[in-house]
Amino acid sequence: MKTFSELELIAPLEQALREQNYKIPTPIQAQTIPHAIEGKDILGCAQTGTGKTAAFALPILDFLGGDMRKARSGRPQALVLAPTRELAIQIADSMRVYGKHLKLRIALVFGGVNQKKQVRAMQQGAHILVATPGRLLDLMEQGYIHLNELEVFVLDEADRMLDMGFLPDIKRVISKLPNDRQSLFFSATMPPKIVELANQLLVTPVSVNVTPKKTSVKKIKQKIVYCERGEKTGRLHDLIRGDDVERVIVFTRTKRGANTLAKKTEKAGIPAAVIHGNKSQSARQKALKAFRAKRVRVLIATDVAARGIDIDNVTHVVNYDLPNEPESYVHRIGRTGRAGAEGIAVSFCSGEELDYLAEIEKLIGIKIERDPNSIKPAWKPKPKQGGGQPRRGGSSSRRKRSNKGGGSKSSLAKHRSSKRRSGGRKQNAKGNRRSIAV
Ligand code: AMP
Numbered sequence: 001m002k003t004f005s006e007l008e009l010i011a012p013l014e015q016a017l018r019e020q021n022y023k024i025p026t027p028i029q030a031q032t033i034p035h036a037i038e039g040k041d042i043l044g045c046a047q048t049g050t051g052k053t054a055a056f057a058l059p060i061l062d063f064l065g066g067d068m069r070k071a072r073s074g075r076p077q078a079l080v081l082a083p084t085r086e087l088a089i090q091i092a093d094s095m096r097v098y099g100k101h102l103k104l105r106i107a108l109v110f111g112g113v114n115q116k117k118q119v120r121a122m123q124q125g126a127h128i129l130v131a132t133p134g135r136l137l138d139l140m141e142q143g144y145i146h147l148n149e150l151e152v153f154v155l156d157e158a159d160r161m162l163d164m165g166f167l168p169d170i171k172r173v174i175s176k177l178p179n180d181r182q183s184l185f186f187s188a189t190m191p192p193k194i195v196e197l198a199n200q201l202l203v204t205p206v207s208v209n210v211t212p213k214k215t216s217v218k219k220i221k222q223k224i225v226y227c228e229r230g231e232k233t234g235r236l237h238d239l240i241r242g243d244d245v246e247r248v249i250v251f252t253r254t255k256r257g258a259n260t261l262a263k264k265t266e267k268a269g270i271p272a273a274v275i276h277g278n279k280s281q282s283a284r285q286k287a288l289k290a291f292r293a294k295r296v297r298v299l300i301a302t303d304v305a306a307r308g309i310d311i312d313n314v315t316h317v318v319n320y321d322l323p324n325e326p327e328s329y330v331h332r333i334g335r336t337g338r339a340g341a342e343g344i345a346v347s348f349c350s351g352e353e354l355d356y357l358a359e360i361e362k363l364i365g366i367k368i369e370r371d372p373n374s375i376k377p378a379w380k381p382k383p384k385q386g387g388g389q390p391r392r393g394g395s396s397s398r399r400k401r402s403n404k405g406g407g408s409k410s411s412l413a414k415h416r417s418s419k420r421r422s423g424g425r426k427q428n429a430k431g432n433r434r435s436i437a438v
Contacts, residue, residue, distance in 0.1 A: 004023065009062050012065060013061055016100050019100075020098075026051030027210045028044065028208060029058070032055040032206075033055060033058055041203050041204065042056075042183075042184040042185065043198050044209075045207075045208070045210070048310065048331070048334065049335075054094065056080070057080075057091070058098060061095065061102060063151075069127075071104075071105045071124075074122050074144055075125075075147075076128060077149060078127065078151065078153075079128075079152070080095075083133075084160075085110040085281055086275075086288070088110050091130045105126045107126035107128070109122070109129060109131040110132040110281075111132060115135070115138070123144070133169035140176065148178055151181055152181065152184070154184045155186065158187035159189045159191065160188075162193055164304060167197070171200075183201050185198050185205070219337045220344070221345070223370070223371055224347050224369065225371040227349070227377070228377055233265075240265075240270055240298060245316050246297060246313065247297050247316070248297065248299070248316040249318070250300045250320050251318070251319050253302070253321040258275075258301065261300055272296055272298040273286075273291050273296045275302075276302040306332070317335050319347035320348055322353040323356065324356060326360045347368070350377055351378050352382055
């Protein structure tokens with residue numbers, strides 16, 4: 001797949017992509033879009049930064065944008081479920097950019113803010129809903145959202161959902177989905193629980209795998225700086241003061257660690273913004289805005305809050321603490337070196353973190369360069385866990401999809417396949433009356 005025109009997307013989408021200067025589909029897009037357009041289920045192993053959002057957004061916009069259906073109050077036709085508010089906002093923003101020449105309504109639903117505006121948007125009708133699980137379920141329970149007319153369901157960052165304790169919520173959402181639908185499932189990693197969930201959700205999916213464990217980090221210069229715990233702050237400040245650091249995201253393992261480090265950094269005369277799960281929605285957005293606008297060049301973050309954040313020109317990522325899950329290392333350093341740019345990832349490693357480092361190197365399959373000026377500390381046991389990631393508690397009904405089983409692929413899929421063959425989408429894009437509604 002060389003160009004977007006080979007994907008035969010509807011004209012308004014092609015126009016938006018031209019305006020975005022997207023010329024060549026990324027591997028996940030090239031592998032996903034043709035199958036998704038035909039209505040097939042997708043099992044995608046890919047992380048943020050690979051162009052995953054457009055891989056699911058374009059087929060949805062292509063399908064709904066080629067159709068002339070009205071948005072129905074409280075009954076979205078496509079749902080994208082994302083683990084964090086930041087990611088949900090980012091997905092909706094991308095959808096709006098790609099869909100700017102289409103008359104589709106995109107609603108956003110997430111927790112931590114008053115629900116009024118979100119309820120109003122749903123009542124007015126939305127074709128596409130991007131949501132986090134908790135607030136979605138709240139609004140469903142209150143009767144503001146019904147999923148019985150849903151045709152396309154996307155579960156994004158499934159592994160992160162699991163880490164955040166969202167599995168029961170996801171299962172509840174899945175239990176409300178109509179059986180006749182298309183599902184697209186994305187996860188950066190595929191541990192057994194995720195495979196089990198995918199099996200429940202998907203019907204004969206096309207598997208797409210672009211998790212290049214080795215190549216994803218190829219463009220990023222990685223370095224390990226050995227140091228004692230107590231030396232980390234000083235080393236960080238020295239690094240930030242260096243000439244080549246334009247914008248840096250600093251990762252800590254805990255929320256408390258992020259707050260403490262921010263205070264010390266401010267005290268050292270370096271303005272820093274902080275995002276983590278205990279910050280209010282508005283505080284998180286404010287911090288991101290300041291960082292995006294380059295009002296502060298240091299963003300201190302925990303894994304969950306930083307997940308999916310897409311900010312260009314982050315020159316450095318610093319792992320102030322090494323993550324206890326090796327996959328998080330890949331996600332973290334992926335915040336730099338976006339869209340083919342080069343980036344630098346520096347990781348501080350104390351004696352307590354030597355085991356984490358070994359796990360990371362096993363996962364990425366390379367030995368990371370050591371700073372020649374740092375001396376390997378003596379091994380110490382791993383730090384105690386806790387405080388790192390917010391977990392959603394609460395009970396939930398675990399009603400499974402009754403009609404799971406493979407056999408009948410949705411009539412939507414069949415319809416969309418025939419639509420593709422007959423070139424129906426192109427006609428729709430030009431505004432002809434032909435409807436592709438099932
Ligand atoms: P994502 O993985 O969806 O977060 O995308 C990562 C970044 O790549 C975003 O800034 C996108 O705007 C950008 N991007 C996605 N697809 C393409 C493409 N085909 N060509 C150029 N940039 C892209």
